[in-house]
Amino acid sequence: MITVTVNGQRHDIDADPNMPLLWAIRDILGLTGTKYGCGAAQCGACTVHLNGESIRSCCTKLSRAAGQQIVTIEGLSANNNHPLQLAWNEMNVPQCGYCQSGQLMSAAVLLRENPNPTDQDIDDAMSGNICRCGTYQRIRAAIHRAAELAKEGAKS
């Protein structure tokens, strides 16, 4: 039995400790917002936070999450109101949307660590997340917009 806290909730998971965290999150906990894209830490669709850091859950063993804090897209905000989510909605970022959970989770760490990211910072932080529909231009603009929204939010 492996105990993992996901989005603030404790779960005891009875599964192969070598199972990637991705499949435990999706198939055992039923949180399907985190996506399978490549199984090789190449596309970023499976990005979640482990103790606040971005990890690729497709290549992270369930055992590594034991006793740790995991946050998935479902836990990014209470009401779709993280500055990134607000910006994503304002700027109509997604197309098919399949990669966007991972994009948002990667961007959330970037924005927390760097409230004023430059284009170069965004390239560095986001180049591990593939969007096959090609929404990169909008993701970039939305991260800048979210940075503004976060500051406005902090002021008010």
Added chain:
Amino acid sequence: MNGISRRHFIKTTGTAGVALWLGISAKGSTRKVSNVATAKNFNPLILVESNGNITIFNTKPEMGQGTFQSMPAMIAEEFEVSLDQITIKNTSGEKEFGDRQRAGGSSSIRTTYNDMRKIGAAAKTVFITAAAAKWQVDESTCYAEDGKVIHQPSNKSLSYGELVEEASKIELPKEPRLKDPKDFKILGKVSKRPDIPLKTTGKAVFGIDVIVPDMLYATIERCPVLGGTLKSFNADDALKVAGVQKVVEAERIVGKHHFTGVAVIADSYWNALQGRKKLKIEWDTKGHESFNSKEYENNLRKLASQEGIIDKNIGAIDTIKVSSQNTIEAFYETPMIAHHTLEPMNCIAHVQGDKAEIWTSTQVPSTIVGGGVNDVPKLAGFAPENVKLHSMFIGGGFGRRLYPDYVIEALNVAKQTDKPVKVIWSREDTTTQGPFRPMTFSQLSGSFSDDGKLVAFKHKVISPSYQESVRKDFEKTKVDGTMVEGIAEQDYEIPHMKTSYVRADYHVPVAAWRSVTSSTLAFAHECFIDELAVKAGKDPFDFRMELLSKPSDTKRVFQKLRELSGWDEPLPKNKGRGVAQWKFFAGQCAQVVEVSYDPAQKTVKIDKVTAVIDLGEVVNPDNVKNQTEGAVVMALTAAIKPGITFKDGKVIESNFYDNPVLRMNEMPVVNVHILAEGGKIKGVGEPGLPPFAPALANAIFAATGKRIRKMPFDLKIS
């Protein structure tokens, strides 16, 4: 969808009492119906319930192209309901919604724009008539707005919900009056897509996300040598893996190709994968084990010497006299590529006796419930009425999900277990098993008259045949029109033209890929036009405009592009611009790409892309821009990233590390301009792709003097 049905009917729903269904008939039928049972022949896209709930059904699967909003928007505009007021539901191939429940060919809006508006307008009319009758006033004094009818003189109103019973007794007008576009509240305005909040919270349910109670999981080992067959397998070790329940054969049918794999069924996907590693399988590789891409491509080059089958022969190209010094020739090559939808192929199937239930992401719900060349019930052995589909949000289509091979395969697995089973393809499965976009090679020649006019143009395509891969009954003596797509249809005025096709045998399944063969032929065609401009000593834009003396869509698009791209503004040294356009079945777009060349590093950087897309009418302009930005990204990936190649009969590439796609750090600035000036309604999803690669290659020529004739090409100039 040909016409509006004359009748609609009342149906009692479980939750809201009386409801009114309105719609258009699947086959333009106008026969009257008197009861609910026969009314199932109709295609009911609007549901109004007496409690005021309004649902509009979307028949075009949502794969990122925006149909979840744009299809209902066309109805809502004329029905006078706001998008906030309606619930949108995707259809799943149900017969009452007709046989056109498919998304492909950039066709959703361009083929339904007027029909959808008429459906909304007809529905609005009966509500106005019903209200006027109730109030005993003249209809002309009433109008509809925000889901209610208002009597203008008195300002009294009744909601559609309150009018359901009365409205349902009134005949729908056949030719309802449509709104003047200047009064549009939804169409042509920027509007938020309702699926976006679902996609920023992880709540959008894609096929791979569906959880069916008691469901099992499966992964399938398929012959690594494409075209091989299953000889035998030993599952003893696989069955010892914890959670593995069963190992079965499963046939997959993709077009004319039949493949058999070995499916491992387990209680979790992870356990199924562990079991798969333990399978011992013997394949018969059927002589394909020595197949390799290099040899095949050499064969295509050799085939170029054949005359081929004539596609179009315009003028008298075989008899006119042109001198060899006024003639240039060139040969262009493109690779085979994968679709790489980020959501890998997957399907849940539950077979109980002779009935099947399916949950999947598909571009073709109507095919999955029966019909067309890939008729799933027929190929999987079910009566169409026994197949029930749940069509989910799609994590990328790009043409791949026009092919229901993964659904047939999942059904064949599910036949061998009582429980629902979710089959998931790994990224490696998706990369190596096809179908792929075929490569096309092009031989071109162009000749000028002595006074410098382009008089003759030939484009011969050498490639495997898409239609041959799909259809068993393909007629080999005929041109596969898909493989010469668009090359005889450009607006350039050239008096003598010949287009032809040389078909190459191929055992690898090939498929439509976003913008189909235009994605490769436009590269050859529009780069060669540039070569001709150079030969003529003219600016490539001027040269093209001189071939467009008559009014045409291309001319109009080019005029706008020239202005917006700043084509005539001088560029410093080591910068260059390239232009290209393409007109084909899906629509029309033209682009200018601007690049910088760094001679020290010998690298090219894309500074900006300006695109003009011609639509006739536009539903959601911001979504069109998003689509076109994305089309450029996909076209750039196809232009500069490696394709799919074979060695020893197997696909060499397997995942994004050896078959990369474009990433954030490679994203150029893309500016999109929409032309919506009436006229022919054109598509959105695909037209942004074909002109990009030639515009880029032409820009690289302008900046560096290096002519590129082969995709993929490197931005490092050798």
